[in-house]
Amino acid sequence: MHYNLAQLLKEPTGSTRDYEVDESFTGPEDGSDRAQGWVKVIRTHHGVLVRAKLDLRVKLSCSRCISQFEYGSELTMEEECFATVDPETGRKVDPPEEADGVAHLDAQHGLDMSEFVRQYAITEVPIKPLCRDKCLGLCTECGANLNEEKCKCEASSIDPRWESLAELLTESLE
Ligand SMILES: [Zn+2]
Ligand SMILES: [Zn+2]
Known part of the structure; x- marks a missing residue:
């Protein structure tokens, strides 16, 4: 889930890229968790708007019976990511002030979705997961x-x- 957006950043605002996702990622409990769905990237003034809808299948251990089970969760996101390097000049650019602490593209204009997905999965899964309601x-x-x-x-x-x-x-x- 790593996309190079160098070409898109040279295109006018509103240009898009669509990606189909069917990949594994490292979730909260190591293992091979799975993400399926789509990612759409839209060129904005300062970077790109990332929209995504992904079905996540995360492997968790039940807090009562310790057996492993699959936890399903849907990630929908819409977040602007800012470029850190100007695609034309190759010079470093400071993201706008309001962008403090938000997502950035890397210096090669790469967007790393797996890190978003991982962070989301970590915050989304229950603290005490149960394999079934009445475990x-x-x-x-x-x-x-x-x-x-x-x-x-x-x-x-x-x-x-x-x-x-x-x-x-x-x-x-x-
Ligand atoms: Zn259980
Ligand atoms: Zn017993």
């Missing part, structure tokens, strides 16, 4: 994944409905 997690006794198997630990513990009764009984016995 049952792991058994605290034997570590079995309770989504996949029913371990035997349960049988030995007291049914919570009887717990208060059991307490009463032990109290009265004392």
Whole structure:
């Protein structure tokens, strides 16, 4: 997802480039996450306007059962990126003042979309991801994944409905 926009920057304001995206990128948990969709780049006065719509498939580990699952998210962006070098003269240009801290093209007029996508994926994924709404997690006794198997630990513990009764009984016995 790295695009060289040197040629586009020499064209008049309003000129465009379209890119189809079907690539892997490095998401929040290393791995090979996938982005599919499109990127449109429009020449503006100071640089380019980047519009994108991407379906992201990010691999995450469930915070309860630690199994890996795929998390889907849609990225829509519209952001102006400023040129740091004048495409005609090759001289460094200072981006406009309001552009402080926003995206820039690199010195070769390259646009690195994978970095945007990565940043987005990191902020977008839940802090405590769950593989499913009602993930049952792991058994605290034997570590079995309770989504996949029913371990035997349960049988030995007291049914919570009887717990208060059991307490009463032990109290009265004392
Ligand atoms: Zn889970
Ligand atoms: Zn168990």
